[in-house]
Amino acid sequence: MYPQAYIQYLLHFHGDRDYFECHEVLEEYWKEKPRGQRDAYLVGFIQIAVSLYHYRRNNMEGAKRMMQSALRILSEQLHIVHTLGLDTTQLIELLTKTLHRMETNKPYTDINLPLIADDLKQLCNMECAKLGFIWGQPSDATNVYLINKHTLRDRTDVIAERSKQIQKRRR
Template sequence: MYPKPYVDFLVHFHGLRDYFECHEILEEHWKSIPKHDPKKHWVGLIQIAVSLYHQRRQNYSGALRMMRSALHIIEIEQNEIEALGLDARQLREQLCKRVKDIENKQPYESFNLPIKDKRLITLCEAECKNIGCTYGLPSDLKNEFLLHKHTLRDRQEVIDERLAQKNLRKKKREG
């Protein structure tokens, strides 16, 4: 019923609190969608995760920029958000509160997206159990890898793919 990357996003969001991975999962899904149908609601969800990643690292300017943008998209894409089993009104309220918290440089606190589809919650809880985490637990703020993943992860695969794409573009230009 829901795209697998979306469920994976929710598991990483609510179970592992790995917002960097949330971004990676949903961005890959969003990029796979035809350009003529951009589905901005995916961008809004990605930006929520990115904002929380920044807030948790105390990068308040980055967090605020992303959360304001996410809030704007969620307001415009309410029907699509509802179709994903979320309560759009409640999500908007949560994001408005988070914007104020970030503006006031409040420390990060975990929160859950307002899922109203009970079957989706059950699915996410089962997936969390399968990967060895618990749905809904707060972030482990002592986990340095989780907090600073963008600087600590192995990027060789990304670097190799970028080089391959660059070479492919070069070959096309050279004809």
């Protein structure tokens, strides 16, 4: 019923708070469709994760810009967002409050997306347990890799794929 990439997004979002990984799994799924046919609501969810990644690192400008964009996109896609087991009213309120915290330079705090679908909650809790995560656990602010993943991760695959795409375009 729910795309596997969305489930993985939720597990990282609420389980290990790896917002970088949230971005990665949904972006990969989003790119499976050809340009012009991609789902805008996925970009909104990707931007929530990117916003929180920046927020946790005290990059307030990047955090605010991403959250504003996520709010705009998701507000326009509420009919689809609802089918993902979320309370859309609570979601928009939560994101708006989080944006306000950013705008007023309040310290980062974790958020939990307002899931209302019981089957989704049960599935996520089971999958979190398998991964050794606790649903809704707070971010590990001492985990340098989690906080700075964009600079510390192995980029070999990314660089190889970019090189491949450049060669493809040149032909």
